[in-house]
Amino acid sequence: MSRDEAQALARRVLGFATATESRVIIGTGARGNTRFAVNQISTAGDNSNTTVAVRSVVDGRVGSASTNRLDEAGLRAVVENSERLAKLSPVDPELMPELEPQSYQPGVGWSDSTARLDPAGRAAAVGRITDQARAAGLVSTGYLETRATAGAIANSKGLFAYDRDTDVALTTTVRTADGTGSGWAGGASNAWSSIDPAALGARAIEKARRSVNAVAVEPGRYTVILEPTAVGNLVQLIQGSINARGADEGRSFFSKAGGGTKIGEKVVDERVTLVSDPFDPETAGNPFTGEGLPARRVTWIENGVVKNLNYDRYWARKQGKEPTGAGGGFGGGSLRMSGGTETIESLVAGCQRGLLVTRFWYIRPVDPRTILFTGLTRDGTFLIENGRITRAVRNLRFNESPIFMLNNLEAMGRPVRVSASESGNAGAAVVVPPIRCRDFNFTSLSEAV
Structure with a gap:
């Protein structure tokens, strides 16, 4: 039409x-x-x-x-x-x-x-x-x-x-x-x-081929290399907490103890910037919201510091702010994360002992105040020893927050667009890098292949 x-x-x-x-x-x-x-x-x-x-x-x-x-x-x-x-x-x-x-x-x-x-x-x-x-x-x-x-x-x-x-x-x-x-x-x-x-x-x-003969490893905290899809699976979960009303009412991670919000506070590693831009060809979105408000580029986190929260028209008027023009937050779902120059191979080479994760699935919320989620690894989880992938390991359940993950960042690669939805559909545009981070929390083994 x-x-x-x-x-x-x-x-x-x-x-x-x-x-x-x-x-x-x-x-x-x-x-x-x-x-x-x-x-x-x-x-x-x-x-x-x-x-x-x-x-x-x-x-x-x-x-x-x-x-x-x-x-x-x-x-x-x-x-x-x-x-x-x-x-x-x-x-x-x-x-x-x-x-x-x-x-x-x-x-x-x-x-x-x-x-x-x-x-x-x-x-x-x-x-x-x-x-x-x-x-x-x-x-x-x-x-x-x-x-x-x-x-x-x-x-x-x-x-x-x-x-x-x-x-x-x-x-x-x-x-x-x-x-x-x-x-x-x-x-x-x-x-x-x-x-x-x-x-x-x-x-x-x-x-x-590489994932056959998987062995069990002890659950615990590991250095992980997360491929871009796994990073997207978790980083996009911040969207549910980025709204200003929840922060102002003391209901979210972005609420400040004693009142107010965390705008202006450092919450993740200083190398991390999160941006929604509906006019970026890789994260293209609608140029207007469902009410007809013009959409715009919004920087949510810059160099680790919270810069913006999502204000709808009602809450913006109540708080004396301008509405964000970002739909439901992250530009209606779209997101670009900053990256680095590493490759997955070099991220692995820099890891003495850890796990490489292809993707996560069956991700469910645990605690909205810390953006804590639980889920499972899937379709390719491997042990890294002395900078080399040595064997496949059985899948594991994690309990982790993308905020904690981005605070424990060691290195990043080049951002790419990923299919970050569990269902396999296009979903929102998410552009994220592979990363290496420490102390990622795995709580139990899974029987799933």
Whole structure:
């Protein structure tokens, strides 16, 4: 859907509105996926859809409704349903007025290479993994997902915003025929042209081969080399605590003892900077929030020091601040972490004894005040002795905070975009380096391969 088409549709919807204030959110586009198992494609699907969501304000009460019926009757009905629900709702004490028209920087998240990737192209990409695995006598599984969408926001005050973007993610797990060895590799991007399926397959195959005959190591605190995906799995968890309201109300890690927040305080190693930038091609995001507020580049932590917390419009007004314009924090999820010049090989070479971790999974919260999480290693965990990987080890459960991890930093490599979601979909854009850190806390062994 083009900008002009989205604007015309929004005007049609708003033309039916009688509420005090109304907002229309349009989402449209195409999604495709190909799933493979046992070295062959098992399912493939494509769908396209357009949804219209309406938010109505009637006398301080808010209602919402959505539809994918775009005929006149369907659009009229969704507005009427939204307004009817608003009248039934209690008064919202934190209601903010709709925004006046805004100016937006053009988005940078669209890639023709992703938008053009069709089922045949996805099948060919999967084949570059399955053919390698089959030739090696191994078993590959995985998931390839694409998304090419457009979104628009309009309101009764004349605001209109439009953007389109693409995402793609390819992940694969390769196992030995007897199921005792497992390796994983994955990539995510806005641009399909930046993903190399054959290289991902080769990496997963190598890890699967090396992970057989795993031995148990004693749980405890280890120096670890975390590959970029493992770093992304943990660093993105800071997002849930970066909001200003939780900090002001004393409910988060960013709350200061005795009141206030930790803005201006050093909380991690001085080499660490965390930034959200929706206009960085590697971390591209929407150029506006769900309310139509222009998005912007936000530095959350700079040289280890907290610089910003995420203020929504209501809390910003209450606290006398400017709203951040970062969606749910980290630019709606996107994040770039600073890095260094090391390679994974040199990070390993600098470790006397430790563990190399490919990725984490089944990550769950333990303590929000310290951002403590628990989870498991998966698909390639190896013992390092005297600067060399010597053998595979059984998977371990960890109890660790990304804040503690970033305080115990020893060295970093070059940041890369990773597939940091456990589900294998593109998820939010996360660009992070491999790292070496000390005293990473492993609490028990796992039977999982």
